[in-house]
Amino acid sequence: MNVPDDLLFSASHEWVKVEPDGTLAVGISDFAQEQLGDLVFLEVPEVGRELMASEPCAVVESVKAASDVYSPVSGKVIAANTALVDNMGQVNSDPYGSWLFKVQPHDKNELKQLLTS
Numbered sequence: 001m002n003v004p005d006d007l008l009f010s011a012s013h014e015w016v017k018v019e020p021d022g023t024l025a026v027g028i029s030d031f032a033q034e035q036l037g038d039l040v041f042l043e044v045p046e047v048g049r050e051l052m053a054s055e056p057c058a059v060v061e062s063v064k065a066a067s068d069v070y071s072p073v074s075g076k077v078i079a080a081n082t083a084l085v086d087n088m089g090q091v092n093s094d095p096y097g098s099w100l101f102k103v104q105p106h107d108k109n110e111l112k113q114l115l116t117s
Contacts, residue, residue: 003030004096008114010072012054015096016114023078025099028060028069033095036062039088044080044101051075051103053110058100060091073110075103 058069
């Protein structure tokens with residue numbers, strides 16, 4: 001899979017895309033979805049929830065295992081992609097086009113702690 005070069009990554013395999021308005025879209029990497037296998041369950045954080053960097057805030061579950069998704073930065077959840085709950089295969093087929101939640105970051109300097117592609 002081609003990894004978009006405009007994404008940032010956490011060590012725990014979450015990706016971050018900085019949107020034009022400064023908000024952040026967050027998803028799981030191709031490597032993460034490949035390790036999990038076919039996804040069967042997704043729990044995303046509620047809109048309005050305040051997150052701390054590295055805090056578990058979502059869950060993805062496959063036929064193999066369940067895995068926490070960690071917030072790559074501190075901020076407020078402004079959107080949750082609940083449409084994925086009914087179409088989990090989209091995360092497997094297009095992990096970099098399937099954001100799980102969006103965050104309004106509290107401190108954009110936290111992005112400096114993330115990795116490039």
